[in-house]
Amino acid sequence: MSAAVNDPAAGLRSRRIGDAVFAGMSRWAGALILIVLAAVAIFLVAQALPALIQGTDEGESFLAYVLPLAFGTVWAAALALAMAIPVAVGIALFISHYAPRRLAAGLGYVIDLLAAVPSVVFGLWGIQVLAPATVPLADWLTANLGWIPLFAGPASGTGRTMLTVAIVLAVMILPIMTAMCREVFLQTPRLNEEAALALGATQWEMITMSVLPYGRPGIVSAAMLGLGRALGETMAVAMVLSPATVISFALVTTQNPATIASNIALNFPEAHGLGVNTLIATGLVLFVITLAVNALARWYVNRRTVSA
Amino acid sequence: MSAVTQRANPLTAGRLPRWSNLAVLAASAAVFGVALGLTAAASGAAFPVPAFVIATVLGYLVLLVLLSRVVEGPRKAKDRLMRNLVVAAFLLALTPLISLIVTVVGRGAARFDIAFFTESMRNVTGEGGGVLHAVVGTLEITAAATLISVPIGLLTAIYLVEYGRGWLARAITFFVDVMTGIPSIVAGLFAFSLFLLLFGPGSRMGLSGAVALSILMIPVVVRSSEEMLKLVPRDLREASYALGVPKWRTILKVVIPTAIAGISTGVMLAIARVIGETAPLLITAGFTQSMNYDLTDGDMMSLPVFVYNSYISQGVDAQAYIDRAWAGALTLILIVMLLNLLARLVAKIFAPKLGR
Numbered sequence: 086m087s088a089a090v091n092d093p094a095a096g097l098r099s100r101r102i103g104d105a106v107f108a109g110m111s112r113w114a115g116a117l118i119l120i121v122l123a124a125v126a127i128f129l130v131a132q133a134l135p136a137l138i139q140g141t142d143e144g145e146s147f148l149a150y151v152l153p154l155a156f157g158t159v160w161a162a163a164l165a166l167a168m169a170i171p172v173a174v175g176i177a178l179f180i181s182h183y184a185p186r187r188l189a190a191g192l193g194y195v196i197d198l199l200a201a202v203p204s205v206v207f208g209l210w211g212i213q214v215l216a217p218a219t220v221p222l223a224d225w226l227t228a229n230l231g232w233i234p235l236f237a238g239p240a241s242g243t244g245r246t247m248l249t250v251a252i253v254l255a256v257m258i259l260p261i262m263t264a265m266c267r268e269v270f271l272q273t274p275r276l277n278e279e280a281a282l283a284l285g286a287t288q289w290e291m292i293t294m295s296v297l298p299y300g301r302p303g304i305v306s307a308a309m310l311g312l313g314r315a316l317g318e319t320m321a322v323a324m325v326l327s328p329a330t331v332i333s334f335a336l337v338t339t340q341n342p343a344t345i346a347s348n349i350a351l352n353f354p355e356a357h358g359l360g361v362n363t364l365i366a367t368g369l370v371l372f373v374i375t376l377a378v379n380a381l382a383r384w385y386v387n388r389r390t391v392s393a
Numbered sequence: 394m395s396a397v398t399q400r401a402n403p404l405t406a407g408r409l410p411r412w413s414n415l416a417v418l419a420a421s422a423a424v425f426g427v428a429l430g431l432t433a434a435a436s437g438a439a440f441p442v443p444a445f446v447i448a449t450v451l452g453y454l455v456l457l458v459l460l461s462r463v464v465e466g467p468r469k470a471k472d473r474l475m476r477n478l479v480v481a482a483f484l485l486a487l488t489p490l491i492s493l494i495v496t497v498v499g500r501g502a503a504r505f506d507i508a509f510f511t512e513s514m515r516n517v518t519g520e521g522g523g524v525l526h527a528v529v530g531t532l533e534i535t536a537a538a539t540l541i542s543v544p545i546g547l548l549t550a551i552y553l554v555e556y557g558r559g560w561l562a563r564a565i566t567f568f569v570d571v572m573t574g575i576p577s578i579v580a581g582l583f584a585f586s587l588f589l590l591l592f593g594p595g596s597r598m599g600l601s602g603a604v605a606l607s608i609l610m611i612p613v614v615v616r617s618s619e620e621m622l623k624l625v626p627r628d629l630r631e632a633s634y635a636l637g638v639p640k641w642r643t644i645l646k647v648v649i650p651t652a653i654a655g656i657s658t659g660v661m662l663a664i665a666r667v668i669g670e671t672a673p674l675l676i677t678a679g680f681t682q683s684m685n686y687d688l689t690d691g692d693m694m695s696l697p698v699f700v701y702n703s704y705i706s707q708g709v710d711a712q713a714y715i716d717r718a719w720a721g722a723l724t725l726i727l728i729v730m731l732l733n734l735l736a737r738l739v740a741k742i743f744a745p746k747l748g749r
Contacts, residue, residue, distance in 0.1 A: 106642035107557055114548030115557070115565045118611065122568050125608070128586040129579070175482025180675075182477055192483070199490050201729045205697045205720040209704060210493045213500075213715075247631025256489045287472035317576025319672035320701060346578045346672065353676050368582040372575070379574035383555075 126372075133366035141363045149194040156332045156370065157342030161247060161322065162201050162315035164336075165254030170308055173259055177266035182292065193267060200260035208324030209254040216244030216325060223248065223337035234334055241339045245371060246329035248336040253321045258311035265310065269303025270296055309382030316375050318345075323347035405466050410542035414477075417460065421452035421694025422708070450481065482538055501723025504716040511520060514682040514694075519710040522720055526684045530599060533688055535668050537603035538610055543660055545607075553615070554622040555644055572612040580608040581673030599685070599693035602678035606667045613666060617659025621652040654743030661736035665729050671697035696725050 136271045176196060180189050223246060227238035277295040286294060297304075328343030328351070335341075344353075345367045353364055425448040433440050454477060462470040512523035550571075553562055584605035588596050625648050633643040649656070679692035680702050703718035 104639055104642045107644070109553075109554035111548040111556060112561070114545045115552045115561065116614075117545055118549055118565060118572070119568055121608065121611075122572060124587070125575070125579075125583045127591070128583055132582075132586045132589075144680050172482045172486055174478045176486055179479045179483040183476065184483075195490070196486060198730075199486075201665065201726075201733050202493060203671070203697055203722075203725050203729060205669065205671040205700045206493070206497065206726060209700060209718060209722050210489075210496060212704070214492060214496050215489075218443075219585060256486075259486055287468055289472040289475040290468065292475075313574050317574075317578065319576070319578045320697075323672075324701070324704065346576060349578050349582070349674050350675055354679070365582050365586065372579045375574050375576055375579075376571065379571065 112376070129365060129369045129372065131225060132362055133369045136220065136362040136366040139221040139359065142359050147363065147366060148365065149208075151345070151370055153330050153332050153342050153347045154348050154367055155370060155374070157328075158316055158344040158374065159344070160314055160334070160342065161250050161254060161344055164247065164251035165258060165315045166308060169258050169262055169311055170304075171305065172255070173262035173266055173311075174304060176259070176263045177270050178292065180263075180267050181270040182288070182296065193264075196260050196263050199256065200264075204257065204318060204320045205324075207253055207257055208321040211249060211321055211325040212245065215252060216246075216249045219244045219246070219249050219252070219337075226337055235336050237335045238338065240326070240337050243327065243339075245325055245341075246337045246339075247326070247341045250322050250326050250341075251336075253325055254315045254318055257318060257321060258314045261314065262307040262311040262324060265307035266300065266304055269300040269307075272336050272363040273299045306382050306386045309378055309385070313375050313378045313382070317371065319346035319350045401565045409461055409464055413460070414457065417457045418449070418453045421456060422449045425449050425452055429548040436454035440443070454478075464527050480612060497719065497723050497726055500716070500719035502720075504720035505723055509717075513684050515684070517682070518708055520713040522713075524699055524717070524724065526681070526697065527696045527721070528712065528724070529684065529686060530678070530693040531696040533686070534583070534599050534602045534606065534674065534693065535664060537688055538606035538667060539660070539664060540683055541603060541607040542610040542614050542663070545609045547618050547656065549611075550622055551644060551648075553619050555640070569612045569615050572608070573616070575608065577605075577609055577642050577670050578672040578676070581605045581676035583608065584673065597677065597679035597725055598690060598691050599678050599688035602674045602693065602695065603688065605673035605677045606670060609670065609673070610663045610667050613663040614660060617662065618652075618656050621655030621659065622648060623659065624649045625656065654740055657743075658736045658740040661739065665732035668732070669697055669725055669729055671701050674698050675701065696728075700725065 136147050141150045180193050180196075184192055212231050220240070220242065223240040223244065228237040230236045242244050255262040273296045277299070278291055281287075281291040281294045322344050323346075326343060326347060327339055328347065329340045331340050331342055333340055333342060347366055349364050352360070356364055399492075425445055429441055429445050429448065454474065457477065458474050461473045469644075508521065509523040510528065511525060512521070513526035514522045514524075549565065551701060556562075557565070584601045587604065588598070588601040606615050629647055629651060630643055633647045634640070638646070674695045675698050678695060678698070680698050681692040683695050685691060685693050700718050700721040703714045703721065707714040
């Protein structure tokens with residue numbers, strides 16, 4: 086404080102102005118983010134209102150229009166999640182506890198490579214490579230397990246089915262889920278692990294006793310994050326799925342419920358008038374769904390960290 | 394009871410030899426190879442490779458677990474099963490990665506030539522043509538998005554780390570988290586409605602795409618910059634204050650230079666993330682076959698939209714369109730990989746010298 090007394094008054098003033106300007110700029114940048122987010126919500130609602138009130142071009146109510154889409158979105162994401170969770174946990178365990186120490190970091194980077202592939206490339210791969218590859222599987226499933234509603238026939242001849250979409254989505258959300266699980270597994274207290282091993286536990290028993298209980302919140306939030314990604318994924322679904330307006334659990338037929346995001350991408354370029362409003366309203370529904378999932382994930386993580 | 398002397402030592406007795414894994418795998422492969430080969434030969438079909446792989450792996454697991462259960466006991470058998478399943482999960486995840494890279498490189502190479510990067514698609518209906526218009530569009534839109542997001546993101550991170558107290562900081566932290574979860578297509582819809590309001594209907598332009606991308610980019614920049622600024626030791630700041638340097642000069646001259654490597658890495662990773670986005674650009678920037686250098690005038694093609702559009706609206710010579718789509722995908726992957734590599738390099742070379 087006393088050092089400041091020696092400063093010339095002009096210097097002090099410019100310092101105060103500089104500080105004020107800089108602090109103001111950074112505060113306004115932060116506030117701008119809040120304003121933008123509010124604008125996103127307001128604009129979407131404003132554009133969606135006509136469709137919400139009047140219904141769609143064809144005169145059906147908006148709810149009837151969006152329901153199959155919302156179902157398809159949630160169904161595809163849930164399937165992808167069901168496939169991705171065991172694999173992601175497996176990979177994370179492999180990298181954190183099974184792989185040789187020197188290889189582990191490199192192997193982690195290989196999985197991260199998957200995250201660098203743009204979704205449109207996944208879509209192209211899904212339709213040109215994966216979809217034809219699933220056709221024999223779909224034929225086999227409908228022939229032998231057709232009595233289960235999931236695998237009811239007739240099988241699609243192109244492979245552009247819910248099954249293919251779910252596999253592509255699972256591959257796409259795998260890297261982020263793996264990265265998160267790996268991070269948590271590596272933080273397991275070393276003493277817990279060694280205590281289990283010292284008691285004569287096999288490696289798997291050690292993992293079920295110390296690593297998995299410790300990592301459970303991490304696994305749950307990784308799953309939520311993956312779910313959020315899968316819900317909003319657009320291009321891969323738009324390119325792979327052959328859509329229909331149905332609510333159906335069948336995985337391998339030609340009648341697949343479209344997702345909200347893919348429906349927007351496919352119809353937006355040609356939409357006009359009320360059609361645009363309808364699509365924006367479905368986007369709003371998607372926004373609300375993903376917001377709820379993400380909020381749930383944050384809440385779960387925060388609850389755990391506070392109590393821990 | 395004399396059982397104590399009779400019981401074998403569980404630590405040394407009953408172990409499968411080290412080579413048992415390989416031996417069981419080979420046995421399983423041989424059995425199913427012969428069985429499926431004979432069935433295929435009998436019916437005149439080709440050898441079913443996927444069925445062979447699945448059957449071999451399942452046979453290997455079952456046989457190994459049974460063997461281990463008999464020799465080593467149930468606990469060891471379970472341990473072996475899980476170890477093999479964990480390795481299998483990793484190999485399973487590598488399959489799509491390898492398949493994807495092989496396909497993209499293999500099919501993309503067909504049109505990965507000079508003409509592809511020096512021509513646009515104007516007046517091209519069959520073979521030939523290129524992506525110059527899309528590359529220019531992608532570069533301009535991404536650059537504009539970076540110009541919008543980096544100042545806002547960096548200043549917000551500075552606010553959160555250096556100034557942020559109270560409700561505003563808490564609200565910003567929360568809503569940056571919310572922003573991370575916005576689906577890309579919703580960001581596109583927002584930019585579309587914003588420009589609809591500002592410029593009237595039918596206003597698709599590059600700038601609108603840049604706004605959409607910056608919505609996706611800002612939270613990533615804020616998060617990574619915040620982490621990096623937090624890493625700067627308090628001592629450095631306090632040493633600077635002790636010399637009578639005002640806070641804003643301390644931030645500009647001490648804090649940011651120390652964290653600049655991490656910040657630029659974060660920015661590059663953010664760019665790598667948005668440069669492959671298709672959905673928002675499809676809605677906001679639209680598509681065109683001609684060159685367009687002007688961000689504020691008319692539809693602008695970008696590389697991801699080019700890939701999508703080439704595949705979705707195939708012309709008369711379908712193969713030419715599919716070839717161009719794959720070559721575009723290859724270009725896109727190369728750009729993203731390059732950005733990732735560059736980001737890691739920057740992080741490594743210019744790592745802050747914290748003296749820890």
